[in-house]
Amino acid sequence: MQQVVFILKKELQDFFISPIAYIVMAVFLLVTGWLFFSAFFIFDQADMRNFFNLLPMTFAFVVPAITMRLFAEELSTGSYETLLTLPVTFRDIILGKFLAGVAMVAALLVPTLFYPIFIGFMGELDWGPVIGGYVGALFMGAAFTGVGLFASALTRNQIIAFITGAVICFALTTIERMLFFVPGALLKIVSHLGASLHFQNIARGIVDSRDLIYFISVAFLGLYAAHLVMQEKK
Amino acid sequence: MIQVEDLTKFYNDFCAVDRISLEIPKGEIMGLLGPNGAGKTTTLRMLTGYFKPTSGRIRIKDHDVDEQPVAVKGLIGYLPESAPLYPGMMVYDYLGYIADIRGLRGDAKAGRLRDLVERCGLHEIMHKTIGELSKGLKQRVGLAHAMMSDPEILILDEPTSGLDPNQIVEIRDIIRAIGQEKTVILSTHILSEAEATCDRIVIINKGRIVADDSTARLKSNAGATRQIGLSLQNADEADIRATLGALDVVAEVSTRPGADNDVMDITLACRHGSDPRAAIYAAVKQTDWILLTFVQQARDLESIFRELTKES
Structure with a gap:
């Protein structure tokens, strides 16, 4: 377990000394800030629904950008070999990298706390949905990190890792708008696969275990798939 | 270990x-x-x-x-x-x-x-x-x-x-x-x-x-062969091959022209076993060749390596 912490620490250190961290953060804040505030004054309501409505879509692109280098870079520089010949297990490596990804997502969300604080000064803000929204964002971020980690383990090319991860996350967020194309028999199952739906439930302030289990399952599946891919590379 | x-x-x-x-x-x-x-x-x-x-x-x-x-x-x-x-x-x-x-x-x-x-x-x-x-x-x-x-x-x-x-x-x-x-x-x-x-x-x-x-x-x-290098003046190739090739201890004679005129560089691959140097020297002494160099080439790793790993 200690090894997980060391790997986590190293990944975070690596992330925050690379320019990617700041580029991704800047783009994320710019996009969410602009989309949020451009509509905020028109609706003239003291809530963050607009922000959280857009979050699944922005996360679908931002999270894979964070996770794309986690395995792909190691594979392309060959440092994967030095890592695997240290006294660590696959589980240590995957968990360390996963937790680092989640911590980065959390770091990404911290500056956006400015919005609710700002809104709180402007009007009566209902804090329930806001807290729910952030909890949901963390869980969704963790799920997408799992997916992104899997995509990153597939290839040594970071761009391919990003695109693969983004496509899977994008499919998960938009699936419920595509139900139109799904045959009736599968409708019920497929409608539960969408990430937006589960996220919006939490963002409304209702923390239901089913929604949390959904995100945990997606994260777990991603990590398990990454584990299988790593084993295959031996 | x-x-x-x-x-x-x-x-x-x-x-x-x-x-x-x-x-x-x-x-x-x-x-x-x-x-x-x-x-x-x-x-x-x-x-x-x-x-x-x-x-x-x-x-x-x-x-x-x-x-x-x-x-x-x-x-x-x-x-x-x-x-x-x-x-x-x-x-x-x-x-x-x-x-x-x-x-x-x-x-x-x-x-x-x-x-x-x-x-x-x-x-x-x-x-x-x-x-x-x-x-x-x-x-x-x-x-x-x-x-x-x-x-x-x-x-x-x-x-x-x-x-x-x-x-x-x-x-x-x-x-x-x-x-x-x-x-x-x-x-x-x-x-x-x-x-x-x-x-x-x-x-x-x-x-x-x-x-x-x-x-x-x-x-x-490590191997079967020992190599002797010679430089001879005043000798021609056919003679060398005839004289040295006739020796029991010599398995193979290879010659190439040396740096100066008249000089031949010769490599003799010898059969495994007894020391071939005396026999070679005796053979050379019978002729009117001038012996400039006589070295026993130690088998370095390089030749062993090449022998063992060459395409067969």
Whole structure:
């Protein structure tokens, strides 16, 4: 377990000394800030629904950008070999990298706390949905990190890792708008696969275990798939 | 210390390593030699547990590599080919991270880091980014990485490739010093290097062991033939072939024109067994040739290597 912490620490250190961290953060804040505030004054309501409505879509692109280098870079520089010949297990490596990804997502969300604080000064803000929204964002971020980690383990090319991860996350967020194309028999199952739906439930302030289990399952599946891919590379 | 039994590795249909068996005792510096693509790196990767063998067993100090990979990795310090380290990290941070993972804490960690900085000459580069370092400096950081936990077994894949002659000598000295008490396995395709550092040499070609002996013995008696080099003035080729080729001890005569006019350089491959020099000298004395050079060519590793690994 200690090894997980060391790997986590190293990944975070690596992330925050690379320019990617700041580029991704800047783009994320710019996009969410602009989309949020451009509509905020028109609706003239003291809530963050607009922000959280857009979050699944922005996360679908931002999270894979964070996770794309986690395995792909190691594979392309060959440092994967030095890592695997240290006294660590696959589980240590995957968990360390996963937790680092989640911590980065959390770091990404911290500056956006400015919005609710700002809104709180402007009007009566209902804090329930806001807290729910952030909890949901963390869980969704963790799920997408799992997916992104899997995509990153597939290839040594970071761009391919990003695109693969983004496509899977994008499919998960938009699936419920595509139900139109799904045959009736599968409708019920497929409608539960969408990430937006589960996220919006939490963002409304209702923390239901089913929604949390959904995100945990997606994260777990991603990590398990990454584990299988790593084993295959031996 | 290390026992390898029938180690085999297939990449799809391609057999990279073919039933290799080895026993490496404690405190030996073993050189794994072979041409490019012979299976050196694959063998080392299986020893370190990075690759899974297709079949065969590796036991390292009572641990099976397949069953207890983490315990084995704790015993081994490994430097992969061309030292792939994190290019974005500072040397200081990187070595600190490795020390953490290797389980060094507090004073032990600080002391070990200081010791390695001293041994590998890293004083001036501790606060540089690894990606900025030259190949030789990076290799030294890699060596420090491999030696971090003071491992009982050190495995180095082409440790001196791409280094300048001074750095090669430095690294060799380091390896020799470590080899006093530790087991070292290094791979190389540079023969002089294996000759200079290793106690024992294993030559592999196309995934198979073609020679396995101590360096000294491999050089002295390893083959069948002994070679004598002659330079003769005043002799013509046909005569030489007729006279020397008639000797019992000579198996093959090859001639080529020497540097000056009239001079012939001759290489005689001799049959195994008794010393051929007396007979050759007697034969030359019968003629009116002028003998300029008479040398017994020691079989260097290079010729052994070429013989064993040439395409057949």
